[in-house]
Amino acid sequence: VHLVESGGGLVHPGGSLRLFCAAPGFTFSRAVMNLARQAPGKGLELVSEINSGGGSTYYAESVKDRFTISRDNAKNTLYLQMNSLKPEDTAVYYCAFGGETYFSDIYYYRGGYRGQGTQVTVSS
Numbered sequence: 001v002h003l004v005e006s007g008g009g010l011v012h013p014g015g016s017l018r019l020f021c022a023a024p025g026f027t028f029s030r031a032v033m034n035l036a037r038q039a040p041g042k043g044l045e046l047v048s049e050i051n052s053g054g055g056s057t058y059y060a061e062s063v064k065d066r067f068t069i070s071r072d073n074a075k076n077t078l079y080l081q082m083n084s085l086k087p088e089d090t091a092v093y094y095c096a097f098g099g100e101t102y103f104s105d106i107y108y109y110r111g112g113y114r115g116q117g118t119q120v121t122v123s124s
Helices: none
Strands: 004-006 009-011 017-022 033-038 044-050 057-059 067-072 077-082 091-097 100-104 106-110 118-122
Touching: 004 091, 017 033, 017 091, 017 118, 033 077, 044 067, 044 077, 044 091, 057 067
Parallel strands: 009 118
Antiparallel strands: 004 017, 017 077, 033 044, 033 091, 044 057, 044 106, 067 077, 091 118, 100 106
């Protein structure tokens, strides 16, 4: 499984970014896909999840109403639209598949497959 994230960068608070995850070479259309993030010194936090058909989604409370996950199964691509970004959104963002979530104050993600990640920095 090969996952490739892109679209990260430096943005001012209140700005927007769109992350992309290309997933060639596996049955993407059947997979529940996840976006997770890791800030320095913290665990891998589950940010969002989308089912195989795109009709069911999950968002962490911290990003609800600001982030939107979507997918294009014909293009084997996952998207995360991030609006109203805050400094606390600063992290490396990973596209992930096949792992598990666990709860400890918030939902974390572990195992499975991940891409190399893309850095998102929100700073003035």
